[in-house]
Amino acid sequence: MGYLNLVAGAIVTIAASASAQDTLGLANGYTTFQTSRLKGQIVKSSQTLASLNSSASGFDFLPFDYLSNLAFNGAHHLGDVTLRYRTSNKSTWNSVDSASARKPVTPLAKLAPGVVAGSDLAPTLRNGLPFKVTREWISLGEDFSLRVNITNTGTSTLEFGSLGLPVSINNIFTNRPAEETQDKCSFADPYIGLHAGYVRVSHLKGTGNALVIAPLANTRFEAWRFLPEPIGNFGYQSQTYEGNYEWQIHSLAWAQNEWNSSTPWNTPTSKTLIPGEVYSVGLQFALADSIQDIENTVSKAGIPLSVGIPGYVVPIGSTARLYVNYTSDVKAFSSGGAFTISSPAAAGGAYELTPTGSVWGRARLDLVYQDGKEQTIHYFIPKAAPATLGDMGNFFTTFAYYNDTSDPFGRAPSIMTYDSEVNAIVQQDSRVWIAGLSDEGGTGAYLAAAMKQFIQPVARELSAVDDFIHDTLVGTLQRDGTLGVVASSFFYEPAAVNYTYSSALDWTSWTSWNRSRAYTTRRAYNYVHPVATLWSMYRIARDYPEHGLRANWQWYLNRAYSTTQYCLSNKAANCDYGLVGLMGETVLGELLQDLKRENMTTEATALEATMQYRAQLWDTQPVPFGSEMAWDSTGQEGVYYWANYFNLQATATKAIDSILAYMPTVPHWGWNGNARRYWDFVYAAKIQQIERQLHHYGSGLNSLPMLSYYEQHPTDLYALRVAFAGNTAPLTNIAQSGFASAAFHSYPELLKWDPYSGDYGQGFLGLALGQCVYIVNDAKFGDLAFGGDIDKTASNSTAVVVQPKDALRRRVFVADLGLKIELSAGAIEKVVYDKTQKEVTLTVVPAVTADALSAAKAVVWLKQPGTSELAYEVSGAAKARGGWESLFSEGVGTVKIKKI
Incomplete structure (x- = not known):
């Protein structure tokens, strides 16, 4: 779903005055440094990091070109420190942030060997603190490090319930053309694994060097906190600027307050310092030759590396392997009863993990090494996959089944968006498409139910889907005998319909379309969902002919073909965005294959010509991943499919490289195989905010080109690990009841599935087309x-x-x-x-x-x-x-x- 392009252009005018402060002191210049692998600059006045470049390629992982616009109070940079502390006899936590009211820091009079720059942060912290904070930038060998030293200078014991090191990279897309965004910007993805945790930073192109931010010495990675900051003139926390996060070493103060309603990834801790005691923590920055080399770089950095095969989603009844590579042996394992664990000797060097069946959902494996380091590996345990799908199919065709034939919007019968928080169908929402069976946010439930039939057809569920097709898809979504698909069957226009709209909802924004706007049929993205539904029923009619549907297989196949061509043929004359990659359009490839198998040569030739026109256009574009958004992870699937189909390998390779940049593999079910999305909660979820989404539909859909790529390069195990993780991810969204959520909220104050089913079905489409x-x-x-x-x-x-x-x-x-x-x-x-x-x-x-x-x-x-x-x-x-x-x-x- 995407309409943020309607507001993105206004971002440049917002809060422009914030950037004029220059509290970093950029005019006083920089200190340069260089290792054999990295080089960069440190701001002399603030001693925060200004740039961090690959010595080989010159690529900068930080937004040095925008630094003058990020020099205001409240904007965090690498080198900043945030803390919460209290004295031993008080319960209130006191907050300190080196970015909140900057003043030039005091350079250290004497620097230890290898220290490029060092400072006392007292001037930029609050007055009267009972502790001292110094910071050192260290250049040793190939790598570069940040060390922070905290000394209790008071007479009382201090407890630090939060200690955070902001991680700010160049993830600012605002005001950049697509090519510049690809050339200059990066993504950061965390593995929140205590002493084994790290952050991986990749170039948007997916090529060249990557950066590993690893713990220095015994630094923990306990939580990953989004940093609230002023909006600035780049639109902080928007679709074009996700924002900055913080590496939390200790998080107890947050867990006791703002996060007290969630279950954290790791056990929250604090650090106690007696008078005179010094506590040192830090980060090390290491350059990887490529994204695929990140894990080797982690091992070289001296931290434990774990590789889970096939991944970290392990359905009940299945077994997974875990390979551990570290210089110190494992002393203890604990999974809270979630797994039975075999020794490596029994499985060729791997631990084997089998769910006990006593735990469903999130599970954590705790490892303790002989040298005292601790690691957590985060798993998700669903029911056995067929049982999980059975629950989902039953839920959506019963609890989410809408059969009120008096509905003035013609939505009955249908399978509608469901709200698991109030246990009811979402019959109205001011974002009208969510209740209107269209756009991504309104189609997730019916699309998932339909694709479930392709995998696991059940007679009662088939009847529900079939009735929806014949009585609602045809006639309401495709109105007046046409093949056009409306933007929403639900709308806000009190004078046009006898319906009681809820006064609790805000109907004044642009999202509350009137009937005329709702009935527009020009959005190409809206066509894939009904086509996939029709194609699924064609396959049922064809392969289970003894189960009588309301039409023969030819009707479903022909309507799927005709709907596709209505939108995309004639150079996309009938649709906007018809010349960009569409979410889920791998199903159009399946449709083409079936036309050929059924000897429908005329139709197959016409559909092939439509797709070839689009693919050849993409082959001329430097960045062929257009969308409604300034940047997106949705077009790569379609671009790859048709570029690969027509042997346009340069473009197909661009798509794979792009996916590798935003789809990581780490020992955490939420981020492993998670294709980057962070704005669709605004358009398809109940909790509406810009927030990194875990296993939104991008995971399932982006897995499809990666699986295809692996099948052509079957020695590339890295590609398979990424692909399989993304393809299995939609199992995690399905609750024990069968309800399927749009995505998981990653902010530590939430850490829960969104109550709306929203646009879940697109990810499930990816699972259905990719499981193997x-x-x-x-x-x-x-x-x-x-x-x-x-x-x-x-x-x-x-x-x-x-x-x-x-x-x-x-x-x-x-x-x-x-x-x-x-x-x-x-x-x-x-x-x-x-x-x-x-x-x-x-x-x-x-x-x-x-x-x-x-x-x-x-x-x-x-x-x-x-x-x-x-x-x-x-x-x-x-x-x-x-x-x-x-x-x-x-x-x-x-x-x-x-x-x-």
Whole structure:
């Protein structure tokens, strides 16, 4: 969802006076430094960091070009310090912030070896403090470090309940054209893992060097706090400037006050200092050769490195591996009863973690090393994937099912946005699309319910979705016999409709569209959701013909095709934003493949021409990821799909590099595979604010190009780890009740799922199109399975036996062969890959769950990226529909695929 472009242009005029203060003292110049890998400048007056560059490329991770506009009180910079303290006999916390009222700091008279600059911060802190704070910038070897020393100078014991080091980078997109944003800006993503925590900073392009900010010595990384700051003239905390965060070493004072309603990632702590005691903390800055080299750089920095495979979302009934690399051995493990944990000797050097079933949701693994360092690894444990999907499908087609046929907006029957906080359908919202079954914020529930049927069709749920299509999608969303999709079926116009609008809502903003505005059909993004819904029902009608839908499969397929072409053909004549990548448009690729399989040559040729026009346009653009926003993570999926499809590899590579920049892998379920989004809470959530979203729909959708890329580069395990994490992420949004939230609030005062279902369905679409079992033989880790468990008793050196545990259970990719296998229906119960014979044997069954429809047959499709003719022999199936048809005559079938 995106309308922030309507206000972004005004940002440059807001609070311009703030930048005129120059309390940093920039006119007094800079101190320069250089290591073998990093170079930069320190502001002489404030001794905060002004620039931090790669010595090799010259790329600056800090906003040096905007520094003069960020020199006012309240704007934080690297080198600033925030604290909360109290004396031992008082309960009130006192706050101190070196950025709040700046004055030139006092340079230290004597600097230790390697210290480039040092200062006493007393002038820029409050008067009369019972402690002293000094700061040192240290240049040693390849790296550069910040050290902060706190000395209790009073006569009483002091307790520090908060100690924070702001991390400000160049994430300011305001006033920058797309190319400049790509060239100059960076992203920061945290791993909040105590002594093993770090912040990874990547260049927007996804190429070149990356930066690792790691703990110095025994510094903890306990929490990640957003820093409230003046808006300035770049629109702080806006779509074009996410803002700054703080590395919290201790957080007890926040946990006892502002954060007392949330469950923190780590146990909050404080630090006690007796009179005369000195406490030193700090950060070290290390340059990584590339984003893919970040983990190696972490190890070189001397902090524990953990790698979870397949990731940190572990459904009940599955097993995950954890590889630990550190110079000190693990002394103790604790998971609060969430996992049973095997020793590394039993799993080829990895700990194996199996959920006990006693914990659902967030889980934490606490590690203590022999040298005393502590690490936390953050997991999420959902129910088994099919059970999770079953809950979601049932919830949305019952509790979120709207059947009031007297509704004046024509929304019945439908599956609508749901508010889990009040346990009710959202029948009205001043952001009208949320209650209007369109835009992303209003489609999430029905799209998720429809795509769930593609994975796991249940008769009652199918009827609900089918009725929605025939009675509401056609007639209300696609009005007056046209194929145009309205922006919202709900609107605010009291004179035009007999409806009681809530007086508790503000109907005066631009979001409360009248009927004329709501019924516009020009927004291209609105078309993917109904197309995906129609395509899903085509696949049901085609593969489960014994279950009678209200139309035949040809009707659903033709309407999906016609709706797509109405919007996107003729050079996007009928739609705005038709020439940018659309969220979820991988489904348009599936649609094209099915048109070809059904020998609908005329339609397939026309759709292919539409997509080729768009792809060739993107191939001429330096930054082809346009959107309604100044910067976005939504266009990359569509740009990649069609650039790759038409072999425009330079553009496809741009898309992958871009995704790698904003989609990290770290030992935390929330950030692992999390594609960067931080403004859609404003448009699709109940708690409306600019805030880093965890597993918003970007995670599932951006996983699709990464999975495709991996399938073409099957030795790139890093790509698979990122991709699989993002693709599995939509499982975490689904509550035990089956309700699915738009995203998780990452601010430490919240740390909870948003009460609105909002735009969840787009991420679930990514899961549905991407779930697959990946069988990998890695040079470092050996035989691995993503989306399944290796049966160790049945496997040996020549054969790998895998039990699928993913949500779909109809796709397998064998990395050694570069081969992808997909079933049109039913489920894969077991996979055997014979390495010597180059043969894959599938045991297939009619249904994935007991309540799902059973298929009488399934088509098996083979795909080998980059290969036009597949050199495989398929037994147990006959040629049909672009693949091989397998029958379930005995309730189970066997399909063998052998490389010739």
